[in-house]
Amino acid sequence: MIFVEVLLPVPISGTFTYSVPEALADSIRIGYRVIVPFGRKKFYTGIIASQTPVAPQGYEVKDIALILDEWAVVRHLQLKLWHWMADYYLCTPGEVMRAAMPAGLKIESETFVSADPDYEEKPDERLSQREMAVMNYILGCEKKQPLDLIGKKTGFANIGPIINSLLEKGAVQISENLVERYRSRKETYVRLTVDKGDSDGLHKAFDSVRSGSMQEKALLALIEISAFMRQDSELQEVTRTELMERSGVTTTVIAAMAKKGIVDIYKKEISRFSYSGLVTGELPVLSEAQASALDSIHKSWFEKDITLLRGVTSSGKTEIYIHLIDYVLRQGRQALYLVPEIALTTQLTRRLQRVFGDKVVIYHSKFSDNDRVDIWKKLLASSEPCVVIGARSAVFLPFASLGLVIVDEEHESAYKQQDPAPRYNGRDAAIVLASMHGAKTLLGSATPAVDTYYKALTGRFGLIELTERYEGLRLPQVEIIDMAAARKRGEVEGAFSLLTRRLVNESLQRGEQSILFINRRGYAPIARCKLCGYVPKCENCDVSLTYHRHSDKLICHYCGTPYGVPDVCPACKEPGIEVLGYGSERVEEEIDSLFPTAAIARMDLDTTRSKDGYETIIDNFSKGKSQILVGTQMVTKGLDFGRVSMVGVINADSIVNFPDFRASERAFNMIEQVAGRAGRKSDNGVVAVQTYNPSHPLFDFLVRHDYKDYYQREIQERQRYNYPPFVRIIYVYIKHKDPAAVSTIAFEFASRLRVLLGNRVSGPDEPYVARIQTLYIRRIMLKIETQASISKVKSLLNDIRIEMTNSRQLLGAVLYYDVDPM
Template sequence: MTSQLYADVILPLALQATYTYSVPFEMEKMIQPGVRVVVSFGQRRLYSALVYRVHTEKPQVQQVKDILQVIDTTPIVLPSQYKLWEWLAEYYMCSLGEVMKAALPSGLKMESDTYISSGEFDEIDLSDEEMTLIHLLGQKRKLTIQQLTQKSGLKHPMSVIKSMLERKLLFITEDIESDYRAKTENYIALAPEYSDEKKLCELIDSLKRAPAQQRLILAIASQATTPNDLSTARVLRKTLLEKVDVSASVLKSLIDKGYIVQDEVETSRIDNANSDPATCNPLALEDFQINALNEIQNQFSSHDVVLLHGVTSSGKTELYIHLINQALQNGKQVLYLLPEIALTTQIINRLHKVFGNRVGVYHSKFSDSQRVEVYLKMLSEEPFDVILGVRSSIFLPFSNLGLVIVDEEHENTFKQYNPAPRYHARDTAIVLAKQVGAKVLLGTATPAVETYFNAKSGKFGLVKMLERFSGLELPRTIVVDTRDARKRKRMKSHFSDTLLSAIENALSQKEQVILFQNRRGYAPFIECADCGWVPHCEHCDVTLTYHKYTNQLTCHYCGFGMEQMGSCLACGSTNLQPKGFGTEKVEDELSVFFPDAVIERIDLDSTRSRSSYERIISGFEQGKIDILVGTQMVSKGLDFDRVSLVGILNADNMLNFPDFRAFERSFQLITQVSGRAGRKGKQGLVIIQTAQPDHPVIKSVTGNNFFTFWEWQLAERNRFHYPPFYRLVRITLKHKDKHHLEDTAENLAKTLRHSLGENVLGPEPPIISRVQGLYILEILVKIKREQPLQRIKEFIRYSITMLKQKRETSTVVIAIDVDPY
């Protein structure tokens, strides 16, 4: 007698444990780690869970539920992925279920919906409202409660549904369905008997009195790939109707007569490149790039991770392409990580020119069905050799990964803040590469302080490229003191005379301009000039940002919005004035100063869709846009030949941010956006507007002195116990009752401080102390590098678990973020 099989499964929920289910005999041959199964969890809910482990150890519980269904014939999660998931859950203090939710596209995660269906009934006993519901269910057989209430149009549908459920006129069922549907297209072909040329001629002759049908038959026959084999004649339905210009009824008539057949064929949503990689090769490198490439290869012989510190416009991307080419020649896959979706538009074109359809793209602007198709292709026998994507790309199922490139490794967009796992893609990529035996190249002009520390200390290899490609000079930088300019009446709105004159000069020479303002919207807030009242969000402790284009006041934290009011809600005055400025206001005012210039804005508001990103970037690249106004998006390694001027409108926004990384991020942002300036044969110009011209960050940027800046920041970090000398764990507590939150946070901090001492800071409110109706407090734990990190994290988790088990504190939401900044 064979032993009963059991499967430990991962549910897509924030549960620390895996759950054990029994495997029915008929499913035993189908069960293996990595396949999805349908299980019942809780009272009635159904979920698609992942099989984590198969064994014969009987659980110590009274009743073990059966697995209800096996979804996959082969695993959709590989052992190497599980290994990475385990590290993520352990290091970032979250559950495997939370990692699963982040790692799989939504189309591969399924949970049940509650459906309503109708039973037997006598129409005489039904009211008009009940008949309405029965009629709707008659059309669809079953609907979710939400669908039924929306479609019914009734004022109080839930009371009617409740009454009908009690009388057993309606029934509730739980069904699980996948959101993913394979894309199909209809193709038209000749019926098999008309693949014979003689019979086809007879058919065409018989249709002399039906010229439209005759044209359709001829059009289909013309699609044969070989002249003597009409069985290969096949054409897309919509293409055929457009080409022949006939109605769908003509087509239907031919199908009904059996002359032609229509087949539904599954097709891919993945865009295929048109370039032929056989005819395209990487561009030739300059001498300093060849030296850097050789040095990278030498460093890889002794280091798994190498930092490429190359100044802006030094040609790092071309180096990446050569390294990718070498990896592919060695039969390896490559993961190319980018910090922003905006960058993929430019770089995918460059990669496609060289590697053609061997490149796959994966990011959140794709539909979920597209992401599912890329994921499944990576599991196929012919996966992509190169994946270009943002942070979520590290979760794809690589079978033979040999090289990971992390471009702009310093970018904070590689960090996932919410929800868990709150991972950093750069650090996770390094762990992934180590687990599978791949190499990692970190590339940037402005390395993160910790990354450069690791390189200088010998943990990472270090290669420098301090020349610009094609002899480009580093841009000349002018700092404008805005305080002095205002005193001298040399500011027009938010633009100095120096900047306006430089823009005019660039436009007159048919050159392009980038203006950087790290705040979107028209104005950060509206203020009553008479009483000082400022509209705030109802749910968050933050002012509402004014968006002139939509005439809306919007909260950028919870999405709450209202129309711009005509008068002050405090005193009734109509003297409401926008304060500060965002990208929308910059765009608006520039159109007054330069009415003939084509101006575009690139920020979160203007690039909601994938197509809008591509339209703006492509338009600017082709010279159709004169001035590009943007937030951080314009600072990411974009490459434009015609940009001669970059203006930074308010550097103080970044410098004055209360965060230990504020100076580092300011230096990186200003340096990166400055690097967009410069044309072949002409030095670019950067104008920085600031009220603090003598600030050390501004001095370091203007002097192109990263090394002095790094040493200064390293000394500050060591002095105040910050990374890379200490690790940080941030604990965030949220609750709708402020006093209850304060008591709970104080108790937790006291418990932690008792064992961890003075390196437990807080609780303190963050800059925005209430979001979506919940008050927020934070506790920061600093951990020395030499201290046992895992033991301390276990103590933190235990302390939180004990707190959550108490009834009076169980309602407080607690989140843990390892390496939070």
């Protein structure tokens, strides 16, 4: 009997042992997917991690139910990366597997809910308002409904507790169905039943269609497209769509031809991805500074596997990346090009495709699950050279021979996964992935993360610096606008100072473009009663609600719950509700009223939810169809617009004044990056930064575009107060529905940690938002020496968790860790 260790996408440490039935013994390999029973009723897709002939002792071993594959769907180095991530980020390999694999490769039980026909509401067990809303939806459906769909349709983000309560009251029934989400893309093809060169057969085919002129037309088109008569060409496959377009016939005509035996109609699985645009194959011409940097990178890699390229905005880092990718592809290896935002893939993909054509593969979360599965299979099936461009999740793809990893804008916090586990940093995971493949890593940024620049200066990474813009253009002029003084002078209208409005207007008159950055989405961040001061807050989270005008709703940006705008104040019963402050939606509205003849676009989470949302906005702005782009953090990334001469930062204080040790770094990076969108093709770039605190030392560095002086100040602060890169930060989060219970649990957990780790432990304290989705939160901070073993820390944390679980002290609590928080 053979036994296998199976990795399952569940938050439980380790693998699970299953026996292999004799009939399947010859079909088992490491990396294959198998369907296995787990728990009482559930079935999961697992990955075979290892085999052993030794039977486990002490419990009954279940059989695997089904083998899904004839080849491995996960490579050895992927499994190795998963285990590293689980160890380093203090989670389980199953949680990493769930994040790594497209849902279409994970067939599993899905919970379905239906109403219990025998249920009668009891006087002492009345349904709550939420339970009644869910029951009304279920009763209105003819079939049983999947759990996640009920949550979406009813608007309740946390639907599980409601269903559990209904289950306890006997109002609903649940069942488990095995669900496969992946659907391959198939195309319908048409081919002649006559062999090539069979003239008699071809004559008979024409004889049979003489009575139908449309069929004859289709036959002639099919012969032409398929190259049937060309002796110097192989027979080409013809899609039904292509045949219909060329001949002008319908599917009925082609079906009639098939009935006569003239053609065969068949379906074939095809890739969703192909590039049909212009491929020049020409590498960009490098300036002398770029060529020198490229040469220095190659030399640096002789000594260091990781090199940092610090190049000021618009210095031409992307052109250097393209030369490096070409070098790796010519060696027959693969490249990974990571970007922090999906929006960046739109512009970069086209630039890469013009050079590399179909060798460019795009991968990010806006693709459908079917798309992601197709890309996964494409990389599994071939080790041919290609370049994958994508966001952080691209590190999970099954690379066969990775030769180069590029992490562009490496400083970006968007590389850090926040929820759920694994809470990994895509940049750091990519570095580890590269080392596993024996590949080189290039980190690129105009404003590197303080930790990264420290490692480069201390010799851990190589360092190359590009200090001038392409073609010698000047960096944009930065104007710091004192909004308090401007308001006293009557120079502020709405969200804009007089100078900001003038600079936008001058840009429009020159036929140029402007970008306006505000770090808030929605219309207004606060609704308030102007009579009594009441502020509507989320019922589930400790945050005020943001007003969105397009939906006329107050929305919680933490749990997504929408609320109607009250006609009268719930506190004083007067019609005094007003909205205060500015979000991207309101800035767009105001700028539209100030410049009614200008075309305005907005790029934020609300306008880019669709797969093509980014592409449409960026395309229109690139082509000059819109003159002003209003946006949130998305517009601060490395977008390249040649006609932008003016950038406005509407409320710099919202970025600077944040309770976090990285606030200063994040603010400098964000403002310097968005400033870098201006003047990329001319010397007339200008940046207007609106603030009520112009004396903040950060603004002096920004005016001078002085990253090095900023870094020196910041690194001294970090060393003085013992923050990264001099220590490693680990947050321990504890959540509970009861505020008293969460405080007790967090205090006990921190006390036990202090016994073992001493003054490395701080807290517990309340985070900036202390309740999310009905759960109260406490946070404990650990400052661990950089040379300390994370696995030992994990063992200590796990021991405390087990002790407190066994003593029932963690009852009802959620416990998790965040390593290297951003």
